[in-house]
Each structure stands twice: as C-alpha cells, then as structure tokens.
Amino acid sequence: MSERAPLLKSQRSLDHELVNQGHMACPGCGAVLAMRYVLNVLGPKTIVVLPACCWSVISGRHPASALNVPLFHTAFETAAAVATGVRGALDARGDSETHVLAWAGDGGTFDIGLQALSGAAERNEDIIYVCYDNEAYMNTGVQRSSSTPPGAWTTTTPAAQPEDRDKKDIMGIMAAHRIPYAATAAIAYPDDLMAKVKKARDTRGMRFLHIFCPCPTGWRTPPDMTVELARAAVQARVFPLYEVENGETWSLTLEPEGRPIADYIRAQGRFAHVDDQTIAQYQSATDRRWDQLMKRMAQGC
Amino acid sequence: MKQLLMGDHAVSRAVGLARVDFIAAYPITPQTLIVEELSEMAARGDIHTRFVKVESEHTALAACMGASMTGVRTFTATASQGLLLMHEILHWAAGARTPIVMVNVNRAIAPPWNLWSEQTDSLAQRDTGWLQFYCENNQDVLDTTLQAFKIAERTLVPAMLVLDAFILSHTTEPVDVPEQAEADAFLPPYSPRHILDTDAPRAFGSITGADDYFELKRLRHESMRDVLAIAAEVDADFETRFGRGHGLIKPYRCEDAELVIVTSGTTSSTARAAVDALRDQGRAVGMINVRLFRPFPGELLARAIGSAPKVAVIDRNLCVGLGGIFAQELRADLYGRDVRPEVFGFVTGLGGGDITPASVSAMAGHALANTPPADNAPIWWK
Incomplete structure (x- = not known):
C-alpha cells in the first residue's frame, strides 16, 4: 500500500475551490476530500442540505462557513426530505439550473434517514444525494451504524463483542428503487469519483453517490493513511467501484486487483482484536459478495 | 360569492x-x-x-x-x-x-x-x-x-x-x-x-x-x-x-357578567347559544371565543373578563396530571394581574364527546353555584 498516486486531473480545479481552508474536520478526514471533489464538479450553483453528521461540525461555527455555496443544516433524518423541498421551490421559481445536493453520513442514510431517502428515490426527486460513508456514527464518538463492517470495534460494539452483521446493502436498496443513476466512489480515486459526479450532474432525477471515506479517528489509523486505506478497500474488493443505471445496468468502473483483505484489516486499529481465522472468514464473505456483484454485472438487476 | x-x-x-x-x-x-x-x-x-x-x-x-x-x-x-x-x-x-x-x-x-x-x-x-x-x-x-x-x-x-x-x-x-x-x-x-x-x-x-x-x-x-x-x-x-373580521378573541355578552365562559373552536358557537339561553333566564353569563392561542392574548382576555368574579374554561383537551390546557394558560396569565376571578377548569368532550348548549349551561350552572376545587383540579364533565 505504498504506491504513489498519479498526478490528479482533479488538481486542476484548485483555483475555484468551494471548500475553504480552516474547516473543523479531524486531521486526515476523508469526508473533506469527498466534499471538495464533489463541489468542484457541481460548481457554485449548488445548494447543500446537511443533516446531522460530521459535516455539521466540519462546515464551521456561525458566522463562518467552510463552504462557498449556500448550506442548510437540518435534522438527522431529513436530508432527502428537505432537498425535495429545495428542489420543488427552485422548480416553482423556474430555476432548473441550480443543483440540490443532500449530503449525509452513513448513519443519516443507512439508518435514520432511510425512509425519507426511499421516498425521494421512489418519487424520482431531481436531487443528488451523497452518502459519505465512514462506517459508524463518528460525529457522536464512534458508535456502530448499519454500515459498520463485521469485526469492527466501535464504542457500542466493544472488542469483546464486536460488530457481527454485514453492512447493509445500500446500493442494492437504491438500485431496487430504479433511480436513474447510482454509483460507488472512493476518495482514493478522485478521477473516477469526479467522473461519476459529472455523470450525476448531467443526469436528471434521483442520483445517489455512495462515497467511501476512511476516518482516522474512528478507525484508529494514522491521519496520513486515509487515502491509502480507501485504495486498499477498493483493491481488496471490500468496496468495489461501480455504477448502476436505472437499477438495471450494473458496470464496474475499476477492476480491483483482488488483494487479500488481511492487509486492509491489519492496517486498522478498529480490527486489532480480530484473529487470523476470523479474517479468513471475512475473506470468504468478501469473495461471496464480489461473486454476487459480478452476477449482477452480468445479468443486470 | x-x-x-x-x-x-x-x-x-x-x-x-x-x-x-x-x-x-x-x-x-x-x-x-x-x-x-x-x-x-x-x-x-x-x-x-x-x-x-x-x-x-x-x-x-x-x-x-x-x-x-x-x-x-x-x-x-x-x-x-x-x-x-x-x-x-x-x-x-x-x-x-x-x-x-x-x-x-x-x-x-x-x-x-x-x-x-x-x-x-x-x-x-x-x-x-x-x-x-x-x-x-x-x-x-x-x-x-x-x-x-x-x-x-x-x-x-x-x-x-x-x-x-x-x-x-x-x-x-x-x-x-x-x-x-x-x-x-x-x-x-x-x-x-x-x-x-x-x-x-x-x-x-x-x-x-x-x-x-x-x-x-x-x-x-x-x-x-x-x-x-x-x-x-x-x-x-x-x-x-x-366586511368581516374575527378578532384575536371574541367576547360575547360579557358586560356585567357574573360568569364568563372561555372556549375555542366550534364549542364557542355552542356556548354562544347557551349564553343566550342563560341570559333569557336572567343569568348574567357571557362568553369569550379564544381564536388566537399562541401568542396567548392574556391582556385582551383580562380586559374582556373585566370584573366578572368567575370564569369557566371549557377544555376539549387534557394535559394529563394537570387538567385542561386553556384553563392552565389562563390561570398562569391572570396571576399577577389586577383581574383575579375564580377559574373553573372543565374538561369535557374528549375523544369527540358531544358538547351541547345543555351541557354548557349545566357547566355554567355548576360554576355559578360552587367554588373551584382548591387545588385547581379539573372538573370532569362527561
């Protein structure tokens, strides 16, 4: 995991940054990179709807703001609902140009916000919904969510009784709503990520992006490992990069090497208690999920 | 039209x-x-x-x-x-x-x-x-x-x-x-x-x-x-x-009243009919429809109640353990004002039970003939 990232096309966008310096994220936060890449594609004509999540704090304390776009803080479970209203009002005012970006964490998406998200997806609301996934309730101090992977320590899944359920298949759920566009992305692959944001930007209707964002604070990893961990997750097929159009066309956007997941697991303090035998089980489970994904790629839906 | x-x-x-x-x-x-x-x-x-x-x-x-x-x-x-x-x-x-x-x-x-x-x-x-x-x-x-x-x-x-x-x-x-x-x-x-x-x-x-x-x-x-x-x-x-206004509150026949009934919603129409009947019987009863509840129009209510010695609040609602909510708000607001009538808190019509001119007249009769419970307890009126 020591390879150097190639020069990024995304670096060209630095002259019109929409994420300011001086934000309030922890050092090495993956979610800040994700916001930066997404906003740099969507541009200044974007309204952000932000439910309770790490970004509620990252965005800064009143009257400062870390974003150069309008931002509305809202209740935990209402990202998709409030975005529905913002879109409706823009439409009523004849503004079809401005993008509405609902920006929620995994807790606000997989758990408490799932009903509103499902409603918006079913109605095919013309919004872009991003779930930045750091695999637990990090803002409240690392509690498990239904996105927390098996074996992970959190403050509510202590090492003596770690998380024992698979991550909820949020992409499967969103694909089942037959929305025009859904994709996974990871902050280690900004060109792939930004290409997907562009595709989302140029599609109308409900768009869903599931962005993998390692969290040094919650994962018990050094802050300078964040990008490499995201890359390791993708290459180990833990977090494959793909897109789904209309719930039917599934396509891989990056062929992972299929590295053993042991390297990915061993690099993180949250898995420190996990033994080799258990890692072997996780490897089997990862392989099984990958095979299922490949079947979907081949068959559609 | x-x-x-x-x-x-x-x-x-x-x-x-x-x-x-x-x-x-x-x-x-x-x-x-x-x-x-x-x-x-x-x-x-x-x-x-x-x-x-x-x-x-x-x-x-x-x-x-x-x-x-x-x-x-x-x-x-x-x-x-x-x-x-x-x-x-x-x-x-x-x-x-x-x-x-x-x-x-x-x-x-x-x-x-x-x-x-x-x-x-x-x-x-x-x-x-x-x-x-x-x-x-x-x-x-x-x-x-x-x-x-x-x-x-x-x-x-x-x-x-x-x-x-x-x-x-x-x-x-x-x-x-x-x-x-x-x-x-x-x-x-x-x-x-x-x-x-x-x-x-x-x-x-x-x-x-x-x-x-x-x-x-x-x-x-x-x-x-x-x-x-x-x-x-x-x-x-x-x-x-x-050509029509509704007021924040709407007092009716409160002048020289011994008892003012305080109600809201459709119960006010019922109470107005009861007041007419009571006045016909020579009972000095008036009523106030509370149209605006928040912010609470306490000053307007105190003025409309005037020197009436008794107020009967009819609540089709319940704060469990305390009683009717309009009564509670009115009592709280009157405390410290010059106007200090006895306040009867009737709780009635819960779950859609009928509130009729007859039941309003009966509540008025009860208030005229009695003093309120010492602890401001609700008077249950089925």
Missing part, C-alpha cells in the same frame, strides 16, 4: 387563493379532504403548485421547510398522530424562521384509536414556536388561512390553524369566497428576506455558542409577541376589504 363548503374544502380554496407555490402532504383522517381537493384543483389546472405527495408527515414538514428556505410560499396539512410525528420539525421550522402555514384538523391521540375531535394534538405543540389559531366556523377557516400567510410572512413565525375534526372539517356551511383579485390585493406574493441563494451563499443553522443561541431564541420570542399586534392589524385590514 357564497358557496357551500366543508371546513376542509374551505382550507383548500383558501390555499388556492393564496397562490401557494409548494405543498407537501401525507394523508390522515380527517385532514384528507384538504389534500384530495388540492390534488383535484392542481389536476384541473386551477392552481399552479408543486404538490409533493410524500411518504410521511415528518417529510411533509421537512420538505416545506426546504421549500420555504428557498423562498416560496408553502403549505401543509395534518392531524393528530401526523402532527405528533412532525414535532421535531415543528421546532426546526420555527427556529429556521420559515413562514410555513399548516392546517391541523384536531383529532384525538391514540391509544385507543379514536378519530374524533380533541385539541390535545395541537396544544401539545404550544412550545414549538408556531402561532396557533383555533377556528370557529368555515368562514373563519377560510379567512384565517388567508390571514395566516400574511402574518407568518411578516413575522417569520410559522402559523398553525386548527379546526375541529368532523364538526368543522366535514360539515358544510355557506362560506363567502373572495374573488382571486381581492385575495391577491390582500395577500401579495411572498417576498422572502433570507433564503438559500447561490448568488449570496450563506450557511443557516450552523453551530453556535450560548451567546448567539440565546439571542436568536430571544428574538424569536419578540417576533412571537409581535404577532399580537400584527395579527390584529391584518384582521382589521381584512375587515376593511371583506
């Missing part, structure tokens, strides 16, 4: 006249007629409204908040459990200063299931920062809906207006419906002050310390108190234009 309208349809017509830009709603009995009629109006092209049929009341209000923050006139309607589900967003919408107008059709709260009239649903939201009107008849419903938009948009305090389940929502009465041009002249398009705008990007609701937080809360209190004067002004303007 006078038309025969059910209470729910009077709401729908007013929402159409108000040229609402955005509606989000979820069905719940007995509110459903409102959104059904609005759907028909939208389908016919009578109104040009973005109408989102959402998956819950919680989302309905959250979506209205997003739309209002983006600068358009918004409306939703609900009842009972639906209003309770909205509770978190009631606070948020008020804190975000979004002038949403919402109609709540009062309905009892489960368990057990009961779909009939009771005011506990809306009164339980009294601390959420919404102004609250209680409507007496279908004309009041239509007129108050129009007025509510104007008051909410001037004060940036969201407005809830309340009508009794079935007794108003599903009862047909003649209603004078203004012409569109008259409504437009009374209620010009919403001109928002601070919205989500990409040309002037701002963050709304960012984390604050105690100082800013305290000041924002205090300003909300000031705005809510301002509603008393602005609502009176809007009602006076309405009266000038349409």
Whole structure:
C-alpha cells in the first residue's frame, strides 16, 4: 500500500475551490476530500442540505462557513426530505439550473434517514444525494451504524463483542428503487469519483453517490493513511467501484486487483482484536459478495 | 360569492387563493379532504403548485421547510398522530424562521384509536414556536388561512390553524369566497428576506455558542409577541376589504357578567347559544371565543373578563396530571394581574364527546353555584 498516486486531473480545479481552508474536520478526514471533489464538479450553483453528521461540525461555527455555496443544516433524518423541498421551490421559481445536493453520513442514510431517502428515490426527486460513508456514527464518538463492517470495534460494539452483521446493502436498496443513476466512489480515486459526479450532474432525477471515506479517528489509523486505506478497500474488493443505471445496468468502473483483505484489516486499529481465522472468514464473505456483484454485472438487476 | 363548503374544502380554496407555490402532504383522517381537493384543483389546472405527495408527515414538514428556505410560499396539512410525528420539525421550522402555514384538523391521540375531535394534538405543540389559531366556523377557516400567510410572512413565525375534526372539517356551511383579485390585493406574493441563494451563499443553522443561541431564541420570542399586534392589524385590514373580521378573541355578552365562559373552536358557537339561553333566564353569563392561542392574548382576555368574579374554561383537551390546557394558560396569565376571578377548569368532550348548549349551561350552572376545587383540579364533565 505504498504506491504513489498519479498526478490528479482533479488538481486542476484548485483555483475555484468551494471548500475553504480552516474547516473543523479531524486531521486526515476523508469526508473533506469527498466534499471538495464533489463541489468542484457541481460548481457554485449548488445548494447543500446537511443533516446531522460530521459535516455539521466540519462546515464551521456561525458566522463562518467552510463552504462557498449556500448550506442548510437540518435534522438527522431529513436530508432527502428537505432537498425535495429545495428542489420543488427552485422548480416553482423556474430555476432548473441550480443543483440540490443532500449530503449525509452513513448513519443519516443507512439508518435514520432511510425512509425519507426511499421516498425521494421512489418519487424520482431531481436531487443528488451523497452518502459519505465512514462506517459508524463518528460525529457522536464512534458508535456502530448499519454500515459498520463485521469485526469492527466501535464504542457500542466493544472488542469483546464486536460488530457481527454485514453492512447493509445500500446500493442494492437504491438500485431496487430504479433511480436513474447510482454509483460507488472512493476518495482514493478522485478521477473516477469526479467522473461519476459529472455523470450525476448531467443526469436528471434521483442520483445517489455512495462515497467511501476512511476516518482516522474512528478507525484508529494514522491521519496520513486515509487515502491509502480507501485504495486498499477498493483493491481488496471490500468496496468495489461501480455504477448502476436505472437499477438495471450494473458496470464496474475499476477492476480491483483482488488483494487479500488481511492487509486492509491489519492496517486498522478498529480490527486489532480480530484473529487470523476470523479474517479468513471475512475473506470468504468478501469473495461471496464480489461473486454476487459480478452476477449482477452480468445479468443486470 | 357564497358557496357551500366543508371546513376542509374551505382550507383548500383558501390555499388556492393564496397562490401557494409548494405543498407537501401525507394523508390522515380527517385532514384528507384538504389534500384530495388540492390534488383535484392542481389536476384541473386551477392552481399552479408543486404538490409533493410524500411518504410521511415528518417529510411533509421537512420538505416545506426546504421549500420555504428557498423562498416560496408553502403549505401543509395534518392531524393528530401526523402532527405528533412532525414535532421535531415543528421546532426546526420555527427556529429556521420559515413562514410555513399548516392546517391541523384536531383529532384525538391514540391509544385507543379514536378519530374524533380533541385539541390535545395541537396544544401539545404550544412550545414549538408556531402561532396557533383555533377556528370557529368555515368562514373563519377560510379567512384565517388567508390571514395566516400574511402574518407568518411578516413575522417569520410559522402559523398553525386548527379546526375541529368532523364538526368543522366535514360539515358544510355557506362560506363567502373572495374573488382571486381581492385575495391577491390582500395577500401579495411572498417576498422572502433570507433564503438559500447561490448568488449570496450563506450557511443557516450552523453551530453556535450560548451567546448567539440565546439571542436568536430571544428574538424569536419578540417576533412571537409581535404577532399580537400584527395579527390584529391584518384582521382589521381584512375587515376593511371583506366586511368581516374575527378578532384575536371574541367576547360575547360579557358586560356585567357574573360568569364568563372561555372556549375555542366550534364549542364557542355552542356556548354562544347557551349564553343566550342563560341570559333569557336572567343569568348574567357571557362568553369569550379564544381564536388566537399562541401568542396567548392574556391582556385582551383580562380586559374582556373585566370584573366578572368567575370564569369557566371549557377544555376539549387534557394535559394529563394537570387538567385542561386553556384553563392552565389562563390561570398562569391572570396571576399577577389586577383581574383575579375564580377559574373553573372543565374538561369535557374528549375523544369527540358531544358538547351541547345543555351541557354548557349545566357547566355554567355548576360554576355559578360552587367554588373551584382548591387545588385547581379539573372538573370532569362527561
């Protein structure tokens, strides 16, 4: 995991940054990179709807703001609902140009916000919904969510009784709503990520992006490992990069090497208690999920 | 033009006249007629409204908040459990200063299931920062809906207006419906002050310390108190234009009264008939309809009660362990004023039980003949 990232096309966008310096994220936060890449594609004509999540704090304390776009803080479970209203009002005012970006964490998406998200997806609301996934309730101090992977320590899944359920298949759920566009992305692959944001930007209707964002604070990893961990997750097929159009066309956007997941697991303090035998089980489970994904790629839906 | 309208349809017509830009709603009995009629109006092209049929009341209000923050006139309607589900967003919408107008059709709260009239649903939201009107008849419903938009948009305090389940929502009465041009002249398009705008990007609701937080809360209190004067002004303007006003409270035959009955909603019409009958019998009884509940019009009530030694509050609602909520509010407000009548708190008609001229007369007779329970306990009147 020591390879150097190639020069990024995304670096060209630095002259019109929409994420300011001086934000309030922890050092090495993956979610800040994700916001930066997404906003740099969507541009200044974007309204952000932000439910309770790490970004509620990252965005800064009143009257400062870390974003150069309008931002509305809202209740935990209402990202998709409030975005529905913002879109409706823009439409009523004849503004079809401005993008509405609902920006929620995994807790606000997989758990408490799932009903509103499902409603918006079913109605095919013309919004872009991003779930930045750091695999637990990090803002409240690392509690498990239904996105927390098996074996992970959190403050509510202590090492003596770690998380024992698979991550909820949020992409499967969103694909089942037959929305025009859904994709996974990871902050280690900004060109792939930004290409997907562009595709989302140029599609109308409900768009869903599931962005993998390692969290040094919650994962018990050094802050300078964040990008490499995201890359390791993708290459180990833990977090494959793909897109789904209309719930039917599934396509891989990056062929992972299929590295053993042991390297990915061993690099993180949250898995420190996990033994080799258990890692072997996780490897089997990862392989099984990958095979299922490949079947979907081949068959559609 | 006078038309025969059910209470729910009077709401729908007013929402159409108000040229609402955005509606989000979820069905719940007995509110459903409102959104059904609005759907028909939208389908016919009578109104040009973005109408989102959402998956819950919680989302309905959250979506209205997003739309209002983006600068358009918004409306939703609900009842009972639906209003309770909205509770978190009631606070948020008020804190975000979004002038949403919402109609709540009062309905009892489960368990057990009961779909009939009771005011506990809306009164339980009294601390959420919404102004609250209680409507007496279908004309009041239509007129108050129009007025509510104007008051909410001037004060940036969201407005809830309340009508009794079935007794108003599903009862047909003649209603004078203004012409569109008259409504437009009374209620010009919403001109928002601070919205989500990409040309002037701002963050709304960012984390604050105690100082800013305290000041924002205090300003909300000031705005809510301002509603008393602005609502009176809007009602006076309405009266000038349409020949009818409703007042924030409506006293009736209170002069020289030994007993003043305080009621709200449709019970006020019943109580007015009872007062006439009691006056015919030579009993010095008056009544006051409380139309505006939040902000509480304590000064107006104290003045209308005047020197009457007794007040009987009729509550079709219950704060469990304390009693009727109008009685509680009135007692709290009178404390420390010069006017210190004995206050009888009657709790009656829960779950849609009938309140009749005879039962109101009986409660009045009880109050005239007795002293209130020493501990302000509710008087249960089945």
